[in-house]
Amino acid sequence: MKARVTVTLKHGVLDPQGKAIQGALKSLGFAGVDDVRQGKLIELELATADRAEAQAQLTDMCEKLLANTVIENYRIELI
Amino acid sequence: MKARVTVTLKHGVLDPQGKAIQGALKSLGFAGVDDVRQGKLIELELATADRAEAQAQLTDMCEKLLANTVIENYRIELI
Numbered sequence: 001m002k003a004r005v006t007v008t009l010k011h012g013v014l015d016p017q018g019k020a021i022q023g024a025l026k027s028l029g030f031a032g033v034d035d036v037r038q039g040k041l042i043e044l045e046l047a048t049a050d051r052a053e054a055q056a057q058l059t060d061m062c063e064k065l066l067a068n069t070v071i072e073n074y075r076i077e078l079i
Numbered sequence: 080m081k082a083r084v085t086v087t088l089k090h091g092v093l094d095p096q097g098k099a100i101q102g103a104l105k106s107l108g109f110a111g112v113d114d115v116r117q118g119k120l121i122e123l124e125l126a127t128a129d130r131a132e133a134q135a136q137l138t139d140m141c142e143k144l145l146a147n148t149v150i151e152n153y154r155i156e157l158i
Contacts, residue, residue, distance in 0.1 A: 006120050021121065024144055030136065032126030041085050041118040042100065047111030057109065065103055 001046045001054050002079040007067045008039035042066055051078055080125045080133050081158040086146045087118035121145055130157055 009015050015037050022036040044061075048054050058076045067074040088094050094116050101115040123140075125133050137155045146153040 008120065008122070018121075021145070025140060028140075028143055030140055032136075033123060034126055035124035037122045039120040039122070041087065041120045042097075043087070043116040043118070044112060045114035047113055057111075061104060061107075061109055064107055066100070 001049055001051070003044045003046060003054060003058055004077040004079060005042040005044065005058060005062060005066055006039060006075045006077075007042065007062075007072050008075075009037060010071055010073055013071045039072075040066075054078055080128055080130070082123045082125060082133060082137055083156040083158060084121040084123065084137060084141060084145055085118060085154045085156075086121065086141075086151050087154075088116060089150055089152055092150045118151075119145075133157055 017038040018036040021038060022033055025033050025036070044058070046054050046057065048057070055076065055078065062074040062076065063069060096117040097115040100117060101112055104112050104115070123137070125136065127133050127136070134155065134157065141153040141155065142148060
């Protein structure tokens with residue numbers, strides 16, 4: 001089973017990478033970019049075909065490794 | 080207007096970050112993780128409200144900065 005996990009910084013947490021991208025876009029002449037936030041997209045291929053098991057495994061993976069839950073949110077999609 | 084750009088490595092391109100995550104998951108005891116690929120998720124707030132203009136601007140941003148089109152694919156979503 002394929003799954004997609006998106007990890008994004010929580011609202012209010014400073015995003016230096018986003019700011020760097022925003023600055024670079026501005027220097028390339030792109031006007032009208034009010035804000036940029038960068039996150040992670042992790043695509044996984046799981047052996048299990050059981051959706052409930054996959055959801056539980058992925059939640060556990062996010063809590064333990066894929067996301068720093070102090071400053072990041074995560075979202076799990078089973079594809 | 081809010082937009083989301085996902086940048087992922089093209090098929091066949093080695094993903095050392097994905098391999099590192101896969102190894103870490105294995106060492107944490109997660110079995111049944113056949114493959115892991117990591118990409119970027121970039122969320123932008125654009126001043127324009129014109130969808131066609133936003134799409135064109137974002138494509139240009141991807142081609143020039145947000146994606147390395149030699150080894151990466153990008154997908155644009157207007158939210």
